[in-house]
Amino acid sequence: FALQELKLIDPSMGSGHILVYAFDVFMQLYEAEGQSPRTAAELILENNLFGLDIDQRAFQLAYFALMMKGRQYSRRILSKQLRPNVYAVPNNAEIGEAELQLVQMQFNDQKKAQQDLLTLVEGFKNGDELGSLIKFEGLDFENLKSGLNNTNVSFFDQSIKEMILVGELLQQQYEIGITNPPYMGSSGFGSVLSKFSKKQYPNSKNDLFAMFMERWNNSISFTGYNTMVTMQSWMFLSSYEVMRKNILAKNTITNMMHMENMVMGIAFGTAVTIIKNNYVKGFKGTYHQIKTVDVSSNLEPSIIPIPGNRFNQITQDEFSKIPGSPIAYWVSEKLLHAFVVGKRFGDLLLSAQGMTTGDNNTFLKYWYEVKVNEISFNSDYINMTSKWYPMNKGGEYRKWYGNNDYIIWYNQESLELLKTKSGFRHDGKEYYLKESITWSSITSGSLSMRYRPSGSIFSNASREAFNTKINYLNSKNTMLYVLAIMNTKLGDLFLKILNPTINTPTGDIQKVPIIFNQSIDRIVIDFVKDCIGIVSKDWNSFEVSWDFKKHPLI
Structure with missing residues (x-):
């Protein structure tokens, strides 16, 4: 990949702290290629960083943070027609098929545009609740964007424009996905989200974080990586067994940092998982554990992996030997063999x-x-x-x-x-x-x-x-x-x-x-x-x- 073609998205960006950190990493990469900081800052905002959130205030903070990062390296960036690729997911409550007949935008393919616009406006109904879990396929965004420069448009042209721009982010593929998704069990879902999750995400419908994992694993390019900070429950519980087996069959876990309760200041175990979007047979991923005692007094671990904690380099093929395929990365060969030869309790x-x-x-x-x-x-x-x-x-x-x-x-x-x-x-x-x-x-x-x-x-x-x-x-x-x-x-x-x-x-x-x-x-x-x-x-x-x-x- 050319550096300018490398796309990174945070689909639940919050105030943009991950994107701001990613900005600094991209800056180092551009400078290593000999690019000037001013040009690099503009290229990063135009080509490399993407973000979505359902909260308008969070979007505003992320937008501001990225523009300030750009201003740090390019003094004139605020006067240029440059906009970071971060958005609040639109919530369409007013525009339907009848209203689309009033759109005066001129597209290269008018018939295809009408079909795609209808898909967009239907898809963004309840957008403020479904957020970046919404998926689009087969829409021609080059054709849709051909109508955005037309000055003779109806009063809701800005809403249409936002749906086109955000829809493109929800359809395109990325080389890097990285986020700390929201955590909420299905018992807390409203009727709209509950119905949506059962239809669109039957294998991960029990929690928002799992739905984000499934959704964004599928939006990463064949050579790309998806990294998420999630609850540990997907690694073990039977309610995520189908999702877990799909990940093990289609993707490759390259790295995992497994954290005990309270390591991140929350009362449940979490996991940082890096998933490559293709299956590499026999690949040995690296897994390690951080215990609560390792970060006492809010101090970071002095060394990783931590001596004495679970650490293993193991192929994920071994997990299939255990019923339900839990991500039990610390298990020895003898214990794995017991699952193969033993009679099950049941x-x-x-x-x-x-x-x-x-x-x-x-x-x-x-x-x-x-x-x-x-x-x-x-x-x-x-x-x-x-x-x-x-x-x-x-x-x-x-x-x-x-x-x-x-x-x-x-x-x-x-x-x-x-x-x-x-x-x-x-x-x-x-x-x-x-x-x-x-x-x-x-x-x-x-x-x-x-x-x-x-x-x-x-x-x-x-x-x-x-x-x-x-x-x-x-x-x-x-x-x-x-x-x-x-x-x-x-x-x-x-x-x-x-x-x-x-x-x-x-x-x-x-x-x-x-x-x-x-x-x-x-x-x-x-x-x-x-x-x-x-x-x-x-x-x-x-x-x-x-x-x-x-x-x-x-």
């Missing part, structure tokens, strides 16, 4: 989530808040004339056994009332009262699983796995063997590879590899039974247990 046990009452205050109690003779302990079936049943609701970190605190009002009377509650879901009812292993759906620490004997209903705050699938040992022993693996550091490590967030959804648990070793399986089963026995004895040694008999110190 192939051994059937997992489910339980009931959502919509009103826990009414339907859930601690077991000691009601008469004991009204509680059906150790039941094998639901008797709709009974009143209370044990309820598994997750709970604190505890392995092997315990957290048996709650009961649920569950009979014919309560079921009729439950059906009137907003949010009530009767999930998992076919597995109520069955023997299981269980874990909490949200945990801030390590994974902890517990054995749950038959006789309990379970809630959406817990997850349960049951003996209803293939058994490699026998019905109960398969469950206990899986429990043993999941309660080791290795089980927790596998889960952190699949999903390092505080959520432990069923889908990720089901992907954990379980490797059976026949030479030790009997030892493992006996060990698990001992652990369950010891911890259940501990749990039952205190009055919070409904199986409490006597305190061990008496």
Whole structure:
């Protein structure tokens, strides 16, 4: 590329700080080619830098900042007919097909121009909400721009002109994309954005940042790069699996800086990812991690990569060996091999989530808040004339056994009332009262699983796995063997590879590899039974247990 042909865009530019920094980089490149600073400044503004935003005030600040950068090197730049290529995305609320008939602009191809203008005005409806997520294809902007110099135009000529200029930025390809896109989950979308995201970005519709990634990866030239500062969730969550697999199949991650919570002053993990817009088989990308402690007192890390942190140069082809293809760049070859040869948790046990009452205050109690003779302990079936049943609701970190605190009002009377509650879901009812292993759906620490004997209903705050699938040992022993693996550091490590967030959804648990070793399986089963026995004895040694008999110190 000739330097003047190199296009860089920030599609959510804000006040333009990235563009201002890019200006300085381009200035160094032009000066290295022998260009004078005055000429270089004008060339940068005319040819190299592009920016978009939905906020008019942000656009004004970015425009001002770039003009001041130009003025730094060219004293007469303010008197020249030179305009930086930064814009606020137009919001068309008035111009439609009927109004376009009044346009007096003269185009080289009048018929094609009318068609393209109609596409533009329709595309920019709700432009102030959709911003640079809007896409255009096949519009002839050279033809449209041929009409911009006509002086005999209608009163809305300026609106048309802006839509043409911004539309061209939204259609053309760039060698460099770089931005810190907005973050907003789909629960915060308005009706317009929600409908638009489902139609235009089905693989990334769960958050604005992911939609920006997908949108602007596709607007980079074959030899170009897209760099974004985003939430880390796209790297692991199943809701971004299709998007993630598309990136790994069509693009190449060349570099990633993965940052822990609070590294950027925000309470979630983030990632700076540089993506090349073509797939290079076998290319080893460079990945590294920055922990919160590395930037304590708002100081930048003294060296990158940081010794002792995750650092790896690995081909992204390896990620496909892990179910869901998470961007688990730190994983060793042995761990990757375990995913290849192991049996999946979900192939051994059937997992489910339980009931959502919509009103826990009414339907859930601690077991000691009601008469004991009204509680059906150790039941094998639901008797709709009974009143209370044990309820598994997750709970604190505890392995092997315990957290048996709650009961649920569950009979014919309560079921009729439950059906009137907003949010009530009767999930998992076919597995109520069955023997299981269980874990909490949200945990801030390590994974902890517990054995749950038959006789309990379970809630959406817990997850349960049951003996209803293939058994490699026998019905109960398969469950206990899986429990043993999941309660080791290795089980927790596998889960952190699949999903390092505080959520432990069923889908990720089901992907954990379980490797059976026949030479030790009997030892493992006996060990698990001992652990369950010891911890259940501990749990039952205190009055919070409904199986409490006597305190061990008496």
